[in-house]
Every structure is written in structure tokens, then in C-alpha cells.
Amino acid sequence: MGNLALEPLDRPEGMTTHEYAHRRLRQAIMVGSIRPGESLTIRGIAEAMESSPTPVREALRRLSSEGALRVLDNRRIMVPRMTADRFLELISLRSVLEQHAARRAVPHITERRIDRLAEIDRAQDDAIARKDKATALLLNQEFHRTLYTANPEQVIMPMVESVWLQLGPLLGIAMEHVEQLYLVDRHQEAIAALRKRDEDAVAAAIDADIREGIGGFERPAIENLLRLAGQ
Amino acid sequence: MGNLALEPLDRPEGMTTHEYAHRRLRQAIMVGSIRPGESLTIRGIAEAMESSPTPVREALRRLSSEGALRVLDNRRIMVPRMTADRFLELISLRSVLEQHAARRAVPHITERRIDRLAEIDRAQDDAIARKDKATALLLNQEFHRTLYTANPEQVIMPMVESVWLQLGPLLGIAMEHVEQLYLVDRHQEAIAALRKRDEDAVAAAIDADIREGIGGFERPAIENLLRLAGQ
DNA sequence: TGTTTATTTTTGTGATCACATTTTGAAAAT
DNA sequence: ATTTTCAAAATGTGATCACAAAAATAAACA
Numbered sequence: 001m002g003n004l005a006l007e008p009l010d011r012p013e014g015m016t017t018h019e020y021a022h023r024r025l026r027q028a029i030m031v032g033s034i035r036p037g038e039s040l041t042i043r044g045i046a047e048a049m050e051s052s053p054t055p056v057r058e059a060l061r062r063l064s065s066e067g068a069l070r071v072l073d074n075r076r077i078m079v080p081r082m083t084a085d086r087f088l089e090l091i092s093l094r095s096v097l098e099q100h101a102a103r104r105a106v107p108h109i110t111e112r113r114i115d116r117l118a119e120i121d122r123a124q125d126d127a128i129a130r131k132d133k134a135t136a137l138l139l140n141q142e143f144h145r146t147l148y149t150a151n152p153e154q155v156i157m158p159m160v161e162s163v164w165l166q167l168g169p170l171l172g173i174a175m176e177h178v179e180q181l182y183l184v185d186r187h188q189e190a191i192a193a194l195r196k197r198d199e200d201a202v203a204a205a206i207d208a209d210i211r212e213g214i215g216g217f218e219r220p221a222i223e224n225l226l227r228l229a230g231q
Numbered sequence: 232m233g234n235l236a237l238e239p240l241d242r243p244e245g246m247t248t249h250e251y252a253h254r255r256l257r258q259a260i261m262v263g264s265i266r267p268g269e270s271l272t273i274r275g276i277a278e279a280m281e282s283s284p285t286p287v288r289e290a291l292r293r294l295s296s297e298g299a300l301r302v303l304d305n306r307r308i309m310v311p312r313m314t315a316d317r318f319l320e321l322i323s324l325r326s327v328l329e330q331h332a333a334r335r336a337v338p339h340i341t342e343r344r345i346d347r348l349a350e351i352d353r354a355q356d357d358a359i360a361r362k363d364k365a366t367a368l369l370l371n372q373e374f375h376r377t378l379y380t381a382n383p384e385q386v387i388m389p390m391v392e393s394v395w396l397q398l399g400p401l402l403g404i405a406m407e408h409v410e411q412l413y414l415v416d417r418h419q420e421a422i423a424a425l426r427k428r429d430e431d432a433v434a435a436a437i438d439a440d441i442r443e444g445i446g447g448f449e450r451p452a453i454e455n456l457l458r459l460a461g462q
Numbered sequence: 463t464g465t466t467t468a469t470t471t472t473t474g475t476g477a478t479c480a481c482a483t484t485t486t487g488a489a490a491a492t
Numbered sequence: 493a494t495t496t497t498c499a500a501a502a503t504g505t506g507a508t509c510a511c512a513a514a515a516a517t518a519a520a521c522a
Contacts, residue, residue: 016306018292054285054288057285057289058288058289058292059292061249061289061290061292061293061296062292062293062295062296064293065292065293065296065297065389066296067386067389075247085383085384086384086386089335089382089384089386089387090386092331092335093331093386093387096327096328096331097327097328100323100324100327104320104323151320152316153316153317153320155298155317155320155321155324155394155397156320156324158296158298159390159393162390163386166386
């Protein structure tokens with residue numbers, strides 16, 4: 001215990017320590033390198049990133065607000081364990097939230113941004129062809145984010161990011177074991193619908209993208225996956 | 232500046248200072264006693280609640296994650312100003328989120344909890360009859376919260392709370408000026424639908440409750456309200 | 463050998479301090 | 493009167509320390 005494996009991360013000049021700590025921990029949680037159930041210590045993290053408790057505490061508070069960490073009664077902090085129920089809850093929320101985000105983006109979308117979406121989608125296809133899973137996952141998120149942030153009023157996106165983060169640890173594991181995730185690509189459908197400014201069709205494409213991808217798992221498959229992940 | 236008016240708040244034994252600071256600031260923001268645009272200082276808050284910067288900073292980080300505060304480039308912290316666009320965005324998100332929360336609660340609802348909902352609704356009607364606006368607002372939230380928390384898996388509720396908090400400052404002002412908000416009561420409809428375990432009807436009642444209440448404002452009415460609020 | 467008790471270590475928490483940056487307010491110059 | 497310049501105050505930030513509670517380890521007992 002105590003020896004936390006945190007990959008170093010690029011730190012732009014002028015970035016505060018607490019923000020850096022937040023980014024680095026977030027990244028670690030997203031890729032599942034912090035095992036759920038394992039308790040995190042403030043001093044341990046501070047030491048691992050060569051800083052002090054104060055900024056680390058701020059980062060931990062933010063992450064717990066974002067649902068990425070859970071504070072126990074003992075005041076211990078850990079990455080919450082995934083369960084089949086929680087997983088299904090997160091998926092259904094993700095679907096509703098992202099459909100709504102997509103709808104609210106449509107009136108603000110420009111042809112230029114749609115082109116950018118097409119570009120990201122191509123890059124993702126490349127990554128999939130190269131079997132570069134990590135990049136593919138990142139580009140998939142980039143696609144969705146680029147769509148939703150067409151809306152200048154950003155109140156939904158932080159919540160979508162929160163759901164992604166809570167799903168993150170399992171998502172990484174799932175990609176290791178399941179090929180199904182790569183076969184789904186409704187992005188072309190979404191792009192076509194966007195060109196027509198057809199809100200319903202965009203929402204339908206996003207919904208399909210989620211439900212046929214990670215969200216397509218039935219309960220037995222999820223439980224099997226959780227067993228594989230050793231949780 | 233600097234002299235922050237923070238109403239004292241009951242502090243249960245064993246509650247940490249940063250959690251207390253969070254609760255107290257949250258409460259102040261929710262009722263609109265911190266003017267949007269006015270910048271908050273860490274030392275000012277620490278002094279106002281007779282503590283020190285460290286726990287206050289943790290509270291501020293949490294609140295900014297919850298969308299209640301915005302951190303500017305200068306690292307200044309303030310309650311975000313409301314605009315008509317942001318308001319409409321928040322309302323539509325609230326509707327979508329709470330309809331979903333309601334649907335996901337239905338399978339877990341018990342008769343006992345429905346009785347509790349009926350009780351809360353009666354208390355709210357009393358408060359309205361007494362023209363006790365603050366209590367009515369609190370009881371309305373309590374009604375919605377009691378419904379959604381029937382679902383044992385709590386991933387949606389924090390997001391609903393976040394939306395409430397972002398809407399909070401204006402909500403308080405709106406209740407001062409607009410009688411319309413009191414006339415809406417779709418709670419009875421929701422209760423009837425719950426007794427029948429009719430998900431669609433429950434969602435419809437919640438949607439109506441939101442859209443005919445605070446959400447029923449058209450853009451001109453909102454802009455007028457914002458003017459009244461002096462923002 | 464297994465359980466309980468005592469001691470040591472670890473950990474979260476909150477206050478304080480020093481430093482760098484920003485903001486503010488006064489003084490000087492145009 | 494308006495703008496510019498400069499000093500003083502305020503502010504965010506991060507490290508350090510002391511304290512109390514919790515956890516882990518060692519010792520004593522059954």
C-alpha cells in the first residue's frame with residue numbers, strides 16, 4: 001500500500017498544483033489504474049506527485065463531487081466498486097443525458113464543426129484498424145464532446161463527463177475483453193442527421209451508439225465482466 | 232466588500248469544518264443571499280465562519296464542481312450570473328433529468344413512501360396557504376427528492392441537486408415576484424400515477440410540474456425577471 | 463494456538479506562514 | 493480633469509506543523 005502508480009502527465013505552465021493533481025488523478029481513474037476499493041491516502045498521493053496535502057485535498061474534493069471518488073464514514077477515500085445495478089443505472093443515465101445534449105447542440109452546429117466531427121470519426125476508424133484501443137476510446141469521447149460543446153451554454157457537459165468518469169474504470173476493462181465495442185459506429189449516422197439538422201435522428205443515432213456499444217450488455221454479460229475485472 | 236453575510240447554521244457534532252463550510256455556503260447560494268457577480272474571497276469566508284483558508288478552499292472546490300460557483304481566469308470565485316439562455320438550458324435539463332429520475336424510481340417505490348410523499352404535499356399546501364414561501368420551496372424540493380431517492384442506486388440525484396443549486400438564486404427571486412409558481416401542483420397527479428406504478432404518467436406529471444412552474448416562463452418573462460433581480 | 467490488550471504508526475484535519483500575483487488606492491505627470 | 497506610475501494592501505496558493513482519531517502492529521493473556 002502507499003506506493004501509488006501514477007503516470008506522469010504534461011503540466012502546462014501556470015497550472016496550479018491542485019488542478020494538476022485533479023487532472024492526473026482523473027486520468028488515472030478514467031483508465032482504471034487505481035483499483036476500485038483500494039483506499040487512497042492524501043499523503044500518499046502528495047508524495048507520489050511531489051507536492052503537499054493541501055492541493056491534493058482540493059483535488060480529492062472535486063473528484064468526489066464528480067462521482068469519481070467516494071468518501072466513506074471513516075473519511076477514507078476510494079474509487080467506488082462497480083456493480084451490475086450501478087452500471088445499468090449509469091448507462092441509462094448516459095443515454096438520456098447525451099441524447100438531450102445532442103438535441104440542444106443541433107441548433108448551434110455549423111458545417112465547419114460537422115466537418116471536424118467527420119475528421120475525428122475517420123481518425124477513430126484508423127485507431128480501431130490499428131487496434132489502438134486507448135486512442136480509439138479517447139477519440140470516441142472527443143467525437144461526443146465536440147458535438148455537445150456546439151451548444152454555447154455548457155451546463156450538460158460537466159454531467160456527461162461525470163458519467164464517463166464513473167463508467168471509466170470498467171470501460172477500460174471491457175475494451176480489453178470485448179470485441180463488440182469496436183463494431184459499433186453510429187457516428188456516420190449522426191453526422192448525416194446533423195447535416196440535415198434533424199434533432200430526432202441525431203438523438204436516435206447517439207442513443208444507438210451508446211446502447212449498442214458499452215450499453216448493449218445484458219445483466220449476465222456485465223456480471224461476467226465484473227468477475228473478469230476481479231471486483 | 233469582504234463583509235459577507237452568512238447566516239449561521241446548525242452544526243452537528245463530528246462534522247468537519249470543510250463540510251460545514253460547504254453546507255453553509257451552499258445554503259447561502261441556494262437562497263440567493265450571495266449576489267451573483269460579487270466575488271468571494273477565501274479569507275473573507277474563513278473569517279465569516281471563524282475558521283481558516285484550508286477547509287474553505289475544499290468547500291469552494293466542491294461547490295465549483297457542483298456548478299454553484301465559477302472560477303475565473305484571475306482565479307477569482309463568484310456565483311455565476313444568470314442569463315435567459317442559461318436559465319432555459321437549466322430548465323430543459325431539469326425536466327429531462329427529473330423525468331428520468333422519476334422513471335427509475337417507480338420500480339422501487341413502496342406504498343409507505345407514497346404515503347410520505349402525500350404527507351409532504353399536504354405540508355407544502357399548508358405552507359402555500361400561509362404564504363410561507365421559503366418553507367414551500369423547501370417542501371417542494373423534499374417532495375421531489377423523496378421520490379427520486381426511492382431508487383437505491385444514487386447517481387442521478389447529485390446531478391438534480393446541482394441543477395437546483397444553479398437555479399436556486401433566481402428561484403428565490405422569482406417566488407418573491409410571481410404568484411404563478413404557487414398555482415401549480417401536479418404532485419397529486421404524480422402520486423396517483425405512482426400508486427398505479429405508471430412510469431409514463433409519473434414522468435408526465437413531473438414534467439408538467441416543472442414546465443408549468445418555474446419552467447413555464449417564456450423568454451420575455453425571464454428577461455423581465457432578471458431585470459427585477461438587477462442582474 | 464487464538465484472543466485480547468497496549469503501543470506504535472498512519473492518516474485526516476485545520477491553522478499558520480511565506481511567497482508570488484493581483485488588485486487597490488494614492489501620488490505624480492500630462 | 494484625465495491618465496500614468498508607483499507603493500501598499502489584499503488575495504490565491506502551497507508547504508509545514510500540531511492534534512486527534514483510526515489503523516496496524518506488537519505484546520500479553522487465556
